[in-house]
Amino acid sequence: MEKINETYPVSFVGTGPGDPELLTVRAKKRMNEADCIFYDCLPAEAVLRESAPNAKIIYVNKHPENGEPIPDILDLIQEKYTEGKKVVRLKAGDGMMFNGGDVEARKMKERGIPCEFIPGITAACAASNIFAIPTTEKFKSNAVVHLIADDISDNFEHIRAVAKLLEYGTTIALYMAYDNLQAIFDIFKQEGVDFNIPVVITSMISLSDEDCAKATMDTVFQVIEEREMLSPFVFFIGKYVDFYLSPKSKTDKMKIFINAR
Numbered sequence: 001m002e003k004i005n006e007t008y009p010v011s012f013v014g015t016g017p018g019d020p021e022l023l024t025v026r027a028k029k030r031m032n033e034a035d036c037i038f039y040d041c042l043p044a045e046a047v048l049r050e051s052a053p054n055a056k057i058i059y060v061n062k063h064p065e066n067g068e069p070i071p072d073i074l075d076l077i078q079e080k081y082t083e084g085k086k087v088v089r090l091k092a093g094d095g096m097m098f099n100g101g102d103v104e105a106r107k108m109k110e111r112g113i114p115c116e117f118i119p120g121i122t123a124a125c126a127a128s129n130i131f132a133i134p135t136t137e138k139f140k141s142n143a144v145v146h147l148i149a150d151d152i153s154d155n156f157e158h159i160r161a162v163a164k165l166l167e168y169g170t171t172i173a174l175y176m177a178y179d180n181l182q183a184i185f186d187i188f189k190q191e192g193v194d195f196n197i198p199v200v201i202t203s204m205i206s207l208s209d210e211d212c213a214k215a216t217m218d219t220v221f222q223v224i225e226e227r228e229m230l231s232p233f234v235f236f237i238g239k240y241v242d243f244y245l246s247p248k249s250k251t252d253k254m255k256i257f258i259n260a261r
Contacts, residue, residue, distance in 0.1 A: 007084060008081075008084070008085070008086045008087070009113075009114040009115050009116050010077055010081055010087045010088075010089060010108065010113060010114070010115040010116075011030040011034070011086075011087070011088045011089070011115070011116055011118060012088075012089050012091055012095050012101060012104065012105075012115060012116065012117045012118065013027045013030055013031065013088050013089070013090050013091065013095075013118045013120070014027065014091050014092075014093060014094040014095050014117075014118055014119050014120020014121070015027070015043070015044045015046075015047045015090050015091065015092055015093070015120050016047075016093065016094075016120040016121040016122075016126065016206070017043075017093065017121060017122070017123045017126045017127075017205045017206040017207075018043050018046045018047070018205070018206050018207050019046070019126075019206035019207065020046060020047045020049060020050055022121050022126060022206055023047055023050060023120075024118060024119060024120070026118050027050075027118045027120070028050050030088050030118060031047070031050045031051050031052065031055075031088055032050065032051070032052050033052060033086055034051065034052055034055045034086050034087065034088040035052075035054075035055060035056065035080070035085040035086045035087070036055060036056040036057075036058060036080050036085055036086075036087055036088070037051055037055050037056070037057050037058065037087075037088045037089075037090060038058050038060060038073055038076060038077055038087070038088070038089045038090065039057075039058075039059060039060070039089070039090040040059070040060040040061070040062050040073055041090070041091070041092040043092045044090040044091075044092050046207070047090070055088075058076065060073045060076065073089070074104065074107055074108070074111070077089055077113075078111060078113060081113055089104075091120065092120075093120050093121075093122050093123055094119055094120040094121070094122045095117050095118075095119075095120065096117065096119075097122045097146065098146075098148040098175060098176075101117060105117065122146070123175065123202075123205045123232065123234045124144075124146055124173035124175065124234045124236070126205050126206050127202040127205045127212070127234050127236075128173075128236070130202075130205065130206065130210070130212075130245070131200075131202065131212040131243040131244070131245045131246075131247070132243060132244040132245045133200055133202075133212075133236055133241060133242070133243045133244075134240060134241070134242060134244075135171040135173065135236065135238070135241070136171065137169075137240050140169050140239070140240050141169040141170060141171050141238060141239070141240050142169070142170075143165065143168075143169075143170045143171070144170070144171045144172075144173060145162055145165060145170060145171070145172045145173065146173045146175065147162060147172055147173065147174055147175065147177075148175045148176055148177075149174055149175065149176060149177035149180050149181075149184060150175075150176035150177070150179065150180070152180055152183075156183065156184070156187050159184050159187045159188075160187055160190075160191055163187060163188045163191035163193055164191060166188070166193050166197065166237065166238060166239065167192075167193075169238065169239050169240060170238060171236060171237070171238035171240070171241055172236070172237045172238060173234055173235070173236055174233075174234065174235040174236075174237065175234055176232070177233070177235060178231060178233055181220065181221075181235070182221075185217040185220075188217065188237075189217070193217075195216065195217060195218060196216050197216065197217065197237060197238070197239060198214060198216070198237070198238065198239070198240075198241045198242060199214070199215045199216055199217060199220055199235060199236070199237050199241070200212065200213070200214050200215075200235070200236040200237075200241050200242070200243055201213050201214075201215055201220060201223060201224060201229060201233060201235055202233065202234045202235075202236070203224075203229040203230050203231065203232070203233050203234075204229075204230050204231075204232070205232075205234065209230050210247065211227060211229050211230075211247050212243050212246075212247050213227055213229070213247075214242065214243065217237075220235070
């Protein structure tokens with residue numbers, strides 16, 4: 001394969017949960033230097049204001065209508081890269097956390113294109129800090145499992161395996177789990193997990209409608225409905241899970257939003 005210009009490696013930038021202020025310094029620097037910025041996830045739009053004024057912003061629609069072919073974002077990136085452009089590809093959250101970064105890293109290597117991955121704050125890490133949720137506590141909870149649960153194809157066997165860890169104080173952070181949540185909790189109960197184990201619900205993390213509330217496996221949906229909490233959610237389950245910083249009122253959030261503009 002013909003050697004490609006290696007002046008500027010392609011930067012895969014983790015955008016974090018959405019709030020531009022939670023971008024890393026390096027992420028902001030790469031976006032400020034970029035000639036073109038690719039993204040294919042709508043949550044990444046929140047950080048685009050950090051882009052260089054003259055950067056070309058390119059949205060790649062992964063769900064085109066009318067049977068149009070799905071564009072390969074890496075083909076588009078390669079085209080700009082070979083033109084000598086400084087290219088940034090945005091990844092919601094952290095590129096290596098449930099986000100296909102591993103696949104894209106392998107394909108970039110196969111294409112002979114140098115790249116770098118800049119970490120982003122995952123939703124669970126952001127939520128645990130924003131609301132002071134103790135996901136680990138010395139001598140009590142010494143492990144955290146980040147678990148994605150939107151597409152379960154193994155008859156919930158991995159859910160059964162993870163349920164056993166709750167006995168030892170492990171905290172489970174559930175991503176994209178709302179549609180399967182009741183089934184997951186049913187499995188937990190079958191595996192002997194205490195009905196009253198704490199469940200902390202976090203929603204819209206780092207955004208204007210963010211919220212946090214405590215429940216149990218039996219009251220989660222009731223709490224979500226009563227508080228009018230919005231997706232996306234991260235659920236924290238564990239013996240020692242709690243939260244110590246209260247959500248801001250809607251009035252306070254509006255003041256912050258207005259002052260930030």
